[in-house]
Amino acid sequence: MQRANDVIVVGAGPVGLTLATALVARGVSVTMIEAGAALSTDWRASTFHPPTLEMLEEFGIVGEMLERGLIADKYQVRDRSRGLIAEFDLRELGSDTKYPFRLQFEQYKYSQILLRNLSDHPLFTIQWSERVSSVAEISDGVQVASVAADGTEVTRVAQYVIGADGAKSAVRRSLGLELEGHTYPVRFLILSSSYPFEKRFPDLALVNYIWDPVEPVMLLRIPDVWRVMFSVSDDVSDDMLADRAAIQQRLKTLIGDEGPAEVPVSSVQYYSVHQRVAARFRVGRVLLAGDAGHINSPVGGLGMNSGIHDAMQIAPAVVAAISDGDDEALTQVAAHRRQVALDTVRAITDRNTREMTEKDDDVRRANALALQSLASDPAKRHKWLLQSSMLAAVR
Numbered sequence: 037m038q039r040a041n042d043v044i045v046v047g048a049g050p051v052g053l054t055l056a057t058a059l060v061a062r063g064v065s066v067t068m069i070e071a072g073a074a075l076s077t078d079w080r081a082s083t084f085h086p087p088t089l090e091m092l093e094e095f096g097i098v099g100e101m102l103e104r105g106l107i108a109d110k111y112q113v114r115d116r117s118r119g120l121i122a123e124f125d126l127r128e129l130g131s132d133t134k135y136p137f138r139l140q141f142e143q144y145k146y147s148q149i150l151l152r153n154l155s156d157h158p159l160f161t162i163q164w165s166e167r168v169s170s171v172a173e174i175s176d177g178v179q180v181a182s183v184a185a186d187g188t189e190v191t192r193v194a195q196y197v198i199g200a201d202g203a204k205s206a207v208r209r210s211l212g213l214e215l216e217g218h219t220y221p222v223r224f225l226i227l228s229s230s231y232p233f234e235k236r237f238p239d240l241a242l243v244n245y246i247w248d249p250v251e252p253v254m255l256l257r258i259p260d261v262w263r264v265m266f267s268v269s270d271d272v273s274d275d276m277l278a279d280r281a282a283i284q285q286r287l288k289t290l291i292g293d294e295g296p297a298e299v300p301v302s303s304v305q306y307y308s309v310h311q312r313v314a315a316r317f318r319v320g321r322v323l324l325a326g327d328a329g330h331i332n333s334p335v336g337g338l339g340m341n342s343g344i345h346d347a348m349q350i351a352p353a354v355v356a357a358i359s360d361g362d363d364e365a366l367t368q369v370a371a372h373r374r375q376v377a378l379d380t381v382r383a384i385t386d387r388n389t390r391e392m393t394e395k396d397d398d399v400r401r402a403n404a405l406a407l408q409s410l411a412s413d414p415a416k417r418h419k420w421l422l423q424s425s426m427l428a429a430v431r
């Protein structure tokens with residue numbers, strides 16, 4: 037048994053690293069436990085919304101992110117057969133935020149920046165290749181049990197523990213909490229391609245949601261490549277999703293006959309799509325943040341952003357609890373973050389996903405008319421921009 041830590045953060049994903057950075061900056065020591073041997077470089081989130089950039093100002097990293105990322109000041113909603121439905125220009129938020137755009141920047145690069153800045157910090161320690169198996173509250177703290185790569189069992193004690201260990205969170209399971217909600221009957225097939233999609237679709241934005249009754253697509257530009265995310269029925273097998281000829285056929289259907297014989301594809305991934313929230317984000321001295329507490333469809337790019345918001349709001353409440361012994365702020369922040377996950381993140385991503393994947397032609401047509409009506413009404417459009425950029429949820 038080792039000396040009690042101030043805080044143990046489980047998981048070195050973008051949310052855990054945000055928590056660690058915010059906590060050490062406020063004078064609290066952090067021990068981070070990460071199951072992997074190094075940071076994940078999986079491609080996942082790539083959109084940073086305006087309020088997230090505002091919050092990250094205190095870390096002094098926004099300049100570097102802006103320099104290395106792409107500024108997407110518009111996003112489009114299209115229909116595969118009917119073309120452009122509506123375009124939203126985030127520059128209309130110019131009087132609401134310093135950052136009236138989405139920043140396209142990969143989450144693994146964000147995590148690398150945070151880890152680089154944390155690595156020399158005297159209040160920060162990271163333990164790689166150690167998987168947390170359980171947490172248990174004891175008289176004056178929380179005991180965290182984990183297993184190292186060589187099978188050694190390790191026990192640590194902290195005043196507070198934050199589970200930022202992703203969707204399959206061992207911390208959440210140890211608390212007896214499930215992620216409640218549903219899984220959509222689709223999976224996302226995600227391809228990276230250097231093909232210039234902007235030549236095929238005139239005036240294409242950097243972020244595009246393309247509705248279709250069979251296979252809707254998100255087309256997202258990140259600094260080096262386009263990401264093409266096909267929403268595919270969940271009865272398509274893994275082998276068929278990864279099948280090279282089937283991938284080329286999907287791309288051909290999207291691009292049309294004038295495309296090259298073989299569209300370049302540099303990576304292939306697929307994911308199930310969930311809409312789930314834990315019943316509680318706090319049990320005693322243990323809190324959940326990010327995907328450990330809530331997972332949602334990626335349509336709208338809110339998952340990681342809301343996880344970073346969890347971290348930035350939980351950190352000062354933990355600091356207050358440690359310094360004053362008053363943990364009322366923790367109770368409030370845990371309840372508030374859960375409500376945001378339900379009322380903002382779930383509501384917006386569910387609406388986006390349902391619209392994009394709607395199969396009934398009449399309903400799709402009605403949805404398109406409703407979206408066009410919203411986009412052409414300045415007051416409604418502004419309200420929607422505030423909601424979908426998450427500004428409304430943090431103001």
Ligand SMILES: Cc1cc2nc3c(=O)[nH]c(=O)nc-3n(C[C@H](O)[C@H](O)[C@H](O)COP(=O)(O)OP(=O)(O)OC[C@H]3O[C@@H](n4cnc5c(N)ncnc54)[C@H](O)[C@@H]3O)c2cc1C
Pocket residue numbers: 046047048049050051052069070071072076079080081082083084143166167168169200201202203204205206207224226307325326327328334336337338339340341342343
């Ligand atoms: C295809 C895709 C596209 C997405 N696009 C967007 C987007 O554009 N915008 C957006 O906001 N969100 C997006 N998301 C969601 C976003 O990727 C997640 O919300 C984000 O990764 C959550 O971060 P996290 O730190 O909570 O969890 P994770 O990134 O999952 O990190 C958890 C960490 O915990 C570690 N860990 C797990 N179990 C243990 C254990 N028992 N012990 C120790 N360590 C453990 C893992 O190794 C990992 O490093 C997307 C997701 C997907 C799948």
